[in-house]
Amino acid sequence: xxxxxxxxxxxxxxxxxxxxxxxVIWGWSGDFDLAYYGYIAVGAYMTLVLTVGxxxxxxxxxxxxxxxxxxxxxxxxxxxxxxxxxxxxxALRHLRGIYFSIVTLGAVYVMYVFxxxxxxxxxxxxxxxxxxxxxxxxxSLDYLSYQYFFxxxxxxxxxxxxxxxxxxxxxxxxxxxxxxxEDERAAAAFGRDIYRLKLKGYVLGAGxxxxxxxxxxxxxxxxxxxxxSPVEVIVLYAAVLxxxxxxxxxxxxxxxxxxxxxxxxxxxxxxxxxxxxLNTLHPQVLLALRGAIIGLVLILFLRFRPQGLLPERxxxxxxxxxxxxxxxx
Amino acid sequence: xxxxxxxxxxxxxGLTKHFGGVYAVDGCSFEAPLGQVTGLIGPNGxxxxxxIDLISGFKLPDSGTVIFKxxxxxxxxxxxxxxxxxxxxxxxxxxxxxLTVLENVVMARWDSGREGFLRGVVGLxxxxxxxxxxxxxxxxxxxxxxxxxxxxxxxxxxxxxxxxRLVEFARIxxxxxxxxxxxxxxxxxxxxxxxxxxxxxxxxxxxxxSVIVVEHNLPFIQRVTQHVIVMAQGAVIAEGPFxxxxxxxxxxxxxxxxxxxx
Amino acid sequence: MHEALLTLGxxxxxxxxxxxxxxxxxLEYAVTNVANVSHGEILTAGAYAAxxxxxxxxxxxxxxxxxxxxxxxxxLAMHSAVIGPFIRFGASPTIVFIATLGMxxxxxxxxxxxxxxxxxxxxxxxxxxxxxxxxLLTPLxxxxxxxxxxxxxxxxxxxxxxxxxxxxxxxxQNRELARVTGINATRVAGATFFLAGLIAGYAGFVxxxxxxxxxxxxxxSFFLITLTAAVAGGLGRAFGTMVGAVLVGLILExxxxxISASYNLAFAFAILAxxxxxxxxxxxxxxxxxxxx
Numbered sequence: 005x006x007x008x009x010x011x012x013x014x015x016x017x018x019x020x021x022x023x024x025x026x027x028v029i030w031g032w033s034g035d036f037d038l039a040y041y042g043y044i045a046v047g048a049y050m051t052l053v054l055t056v057g058x059x060x061x062x063x064x065x066x067x068x069x070x071x072x073x074x075x076x077x078x079x080x081x082x083x084x085x086x087x088x089x090x091x092x093x094x095a096l097r098h099l100r101g102i103y104f105s106i107v108t109l110g111a112v113y114v115m116y117v118f119x120x121x122x123x124x125x126x127x128x129x130x131x132x133x134x135x136x137x138x139x140x141x142x143x144s145l146d147y148l149s150y151q152y153f154f155x156x157x158x159x160x161x162x163x164x165x166x167x168x169x170x171x172x173x174x175x176x177x178x179x180x181x182x183x184x185x186e187d188e189r190a191a192a193a194f195g196r197d198i199y200r201l202k203l204k205g206y207v208l209g210a211g212x213x214x215x216x217x218x219x220x221x222x223x224x225x226x227x228x229x230x231x232x233s234p235v236e237v238i239v240l241y242a243a244v245l246x247x248x249x250x251x252x253x254x255x256x257x258x259x260x261x262x263x264x265x266x267x268x269x270x271x272x273x274x275x276x277x278x279x280x281x282l283n284t285l286h287p288q289v290l291l292a293l294r295g296a297i298i299g300l301v302l303i304l305f306l307r308f309r310p311q312g313l314l315p316e317r318x319x320x321x322x323x324x325x326x327x328x329x330x331x332x333x
Numbered sequence: 334x335x336x337x338x339x340x341x342x343x344x345x346x347g348l349t350k351h352f353g354g355v356y357a358v359d360g361c362s363f364e365a366p367l368g369q370v371t372g373l374i375g376p377n378g379x380x381x382x383x384x385i386d387l388i389s390g391f392k393l394p395d396s397g398t399v400i401f402k403x404x405x406x407x408x409x410x411x412x413x414x415x416x417x418x419x420x421x422x423x424x425x426x427x428x429x430x431x432l433t434v435l436e437n438v439v440m441a442r443w444d445s446g447r448e449g450f451l452r453g454v455v456g457l458x459x460x461x462x463x464x465x466x467x468x469x470x471x472x473x474x475x476x477x478x479x480x481x482x483x484x485x486x487x488x489x490x491x492x493x494x495x496x497x498r499l500v501e502f503a504r505i506x507x508x509x510x511x512x513x514x515x516x517x518x519x520x521x522x523x524x525x526x527x528x529x530x531x532x533x534x535x536x537x538x539x540x541x542x543s544v545i546v547v548e549h550n551l552p553f554i555q556r557v558t559q560h561v562i563v564m565a566q567g568a569v570i571a572e573g574p575f576x577x578x579x580x581x582x583x584x585x586x587x588x589x590x591x592x593x594x595x
Numbered sequence: 596m597h598e599a600l601l602t603l604g605x606x607x608x609x610x611x612x613x614x615x616x617x618x619x620x621x622l623e624y625a626v627t628n629v630a631n632v633s634h635g636e637i638l639t640a641g642a643y644a645a646x647x648x649x650x651x652x653x654x655x656x657x658x659x660x661x662x663x664x665x666x667x668x669x670x671l672a673m674h675s676a677v678i679g680p681f682i683r684f685g686a687s688p689t690i691v692f693i694a695t696l697g698m699x700x701x702x703x704x705x706x707x708x709x710x711x712x713x714x715x716x717x718x719x720x721x722x723x724x725x726x727x728x729x730x731l732l733t734p735l736x737x738x739x740x741x742x743x744x745x746x747x748x749x750x751x752x753x754x755x756x757x758x759x760x761x762x763x764x765x766x767x768q769n770r771e772l773a774r775v776t777g778i779n780a781t782r783v784a785g786a787t788f789f790l791a792g793l794i795a796g797y798a799g800f801v802x803x804x805x806x807x808x809x810x811x812x813x814x815x816s817f818f819l820i821t822l823t824a825a826v827a828g829g830l831g832r833a834f835g836t837m838v839g840a841v842l843v844g845l846i847l848e849x850x851x852x853x854i855s856a857s858y859n860l861a862f863a864f865a866i867l868a869x870x871x872x873x874x875x876x877x878x879x880x881x882x883x884x885x886x887x888x
Contacts (some may be wrong), residue, residue: 106630107867192391193423194443197410241693242697296705
């Protein structure tokens with residue numbers, strides 16, 4: 005297996021976890037949350053700041069506790085959920101539609117600005133680095149074996165999260181979330197505490213995002229403000245939308261299409277005459293091209309296939325006796 | 334004449350709500366008797382829908398009180414009022430479009446024990462699973478009663494307007510509230526379905542649910558109600574059995590006034 | 596006191612730019628009921644157009660005109676290609692909102708492809724600061740404020756006095772009713788977008804010069820501040836927005852003076868959050884309601 009394939013699979017798994025978390029908030033609860041990437045970032049930053057050693061001047065950052073990776077991940081996830089709880093308590097109380105989205109956009113911008121400007125927190129624009137091969141020393145793996153190990157770990161975590169989502173999707177809790185998306189008023193009229201339920205979904209989704217962030221930090225071994233921009237969340241939304249909002253198989257499919265196919269398709273582009281030169285002049289061109297294509301796909305799907313490729317999974321009741329009863333509508 | 338005095342299903346006293354300078358509901362007071370179908374009628378703009386919003390917690394009253402099961406409802410959020418046993422419908426059918434008809438009915442009953450997040454992950458215990466199974470059976474029975482059994486796996490959003498109303502009724506049957514307030518159930522529905530709805534309402538009463546119906550369709554009101562309340566300009570102007578209201582001058586004036594204004 | 600007045604002077608400049616951007620955004624919202632998230636990109640487009648022209652000609656006026664026209668064309672394209680079709684298709688406001696976000700992403704990335712992600716800049720000669728009453732402003736500052744006032748007046752005249760303005764008001768108040776009276780709502784919306792783009796493009800030209808250097812993402816970050824002003828004034832009310840812009844500009848300038856200016860965005864959000872939570876319909880209306888009202 006080539007190193008390239010290993011990295012694609014690892015990234016795909018992490019990206020998939022991110023998309024599954026977003027699916028809870030947008031696919032099920034129906035909240036167009038623009039702060040989501042912030043929770044991924046919190047997960048990443050906290051993981052780094054808990055696993056690396058204390059800050060050595062001129063770098064500044066909080067904590068630096070050199071905790072074992074799994075413990076750091078757990079705390080990072082809880083941190084992401086805590087931040088989400090604060091944002092959710094404010095934003096979900098009275099706001100719906102674009103007002104909600106705008107406030108969450110503002111929230112993530114605040115996180116972005118703080119992470120980048122307030123140096124004592126996460127070393128400002130320099131960001132953090134130094135998380136090399138977590139848990140690699142448990143098994144004394146060499147460089148190459150570690151790549152396989154981490155890929156396996158990421159894929160395994162994706163499967164775990166996927167199964168978790170599967171359970172929730174079929175449960176009453178999952179169905180209750182979807183009633184919020186379908187018709188909030190009716191949900192309230194039938195006894196659902198909308199605010200509380202939305203909060204639960206929001207914090208859950210953010211926790212999954214934070215978890216993905218923790219894995220992402222290990223994969224990149226670093227994280228800084230240039231590694232994310234609040235608008236990057238568009239790529240995740242595109243994946244969820246294209247695959248099939250609400251349907252976790254669809255989300256996985258969307259990740260496959262957006263994350264991997266688009267990646268592949270832009271790989272051969274430098275060989276296109278003219279583009280290759282452009283890329284050497286402005287190194288960000290390929291990335292930007294990928295972004296532009298994804299944005300375009302998002303708009304096209306919104307217009308022509310907003311439900312995505314796969315419809316939502318519904319409980320199908322098979323009781324032949326009922327269908328045969330005479331006098332039915 | 335009405336039955337000997339018992340605690341009414343619902344007591345409304347002095348309910349008031351204004352928007353800007355306009356008083357949509359102005360000192361509205363009435364009682365809905367227990368175990369009966371009470372109609373709420375009146376010309377357009379009389380404040381009926383606003384009154385329902387106020388009673389069910391979807392709007393906050395400026396003043397006044399609503400007593401249900403001995404509890405004062407004003408200020409409570411809609412879900413709390415619903416959990417106390419008061420469910421309302423809306424002027425347009427509000428089915429959960431992305432869910433199946435069966436899922437719509439199953440989700441009509443809120444169950445704190447089975448709807449928690451932890452339960453969603455860990456799964457249900459044996460007692461809860463039995464509850465769910467019984468619930469599913471009951472849901473099927475109800476759908477069968479309403480003639481919707483063959484549509485149970487259909488996406489609720491794909492149904493016709495009349496069918497959606499029936500799904501709403503099925504949900505109410507499932508939830509078995511103490512009181513249901515129907516907000517213009519015949520709106521946009523083929524009159525042919527009227528009898529089916531009337532039967533459904535009788536079914537509600539039989540299963541212990543009191544009913545308040547807001548309607549413009551007066552024949553329907555005549556068919557289903559035992560007691561009718563007339564609202565105009567935000568307050569109650571008359572009440573009594575339907576027949577007695579025909580000859581009530583205030584009622585005639587209110588409706589005529591509406592026609593003259595038009 | 597002297598300090599405060601100085602800051603007030605700077606605030607006027609900030610407020611002018613903000614007012615132009617915010618009123619343009621409000622025009623877009625008024626005529627389509629859509630919050631155009633890619634509004635910031637109109638300013639960016641204007642800035643790049645100004646950069647290109649200024650590099651060739653060195654003329655500030657040519658650059659300003661280029662920026663304005665570029666802005667108008669980009670805004671018109673936004674409406675014709677995305678916003679208009681989505682509205683005709685009957686998409687919900689949230690869906691169109693997402694689409695404009697997608698559009699923002701596409702435009703930012705296209706700009707990176709054509710211009711690269713690095714910062715570029717152009718500068719205009721500000722002239723020597725002069726004492727104007729209690730304020731210390733450069734002639735450039737004065738021109739900025741003056742042009743903002745002039746544009747606002749021109750806009751007012753267009754909206755209040757012309758047939759087009761009347762149609763604009765009709766469409767913004769009630770699209771269906773406007774249609775019934777024979778107004779082509781889509782055409783009016785398109786023209787309004789062009790007009791808004793002219794203003795926003797010019798604002799981008801001024802802003803880019805003000806902050807020194809810019810890159811493809813600079814319009815989007817300014818968008819949040821624009822949004823704050825627009826929401827504070829009440830989405831859809833052009834002149835409430837101007838007041839909102841002045842207020843926000845003042846607050847930002849004063850806060851930026853006492854706390855670091857790089858937290859501008861965080862402040863803008865704080866204001867925005869407070870306004871939305873307390874008075875979502877804007878500072879100038881009264882709203883006490885449950886989440887369902």
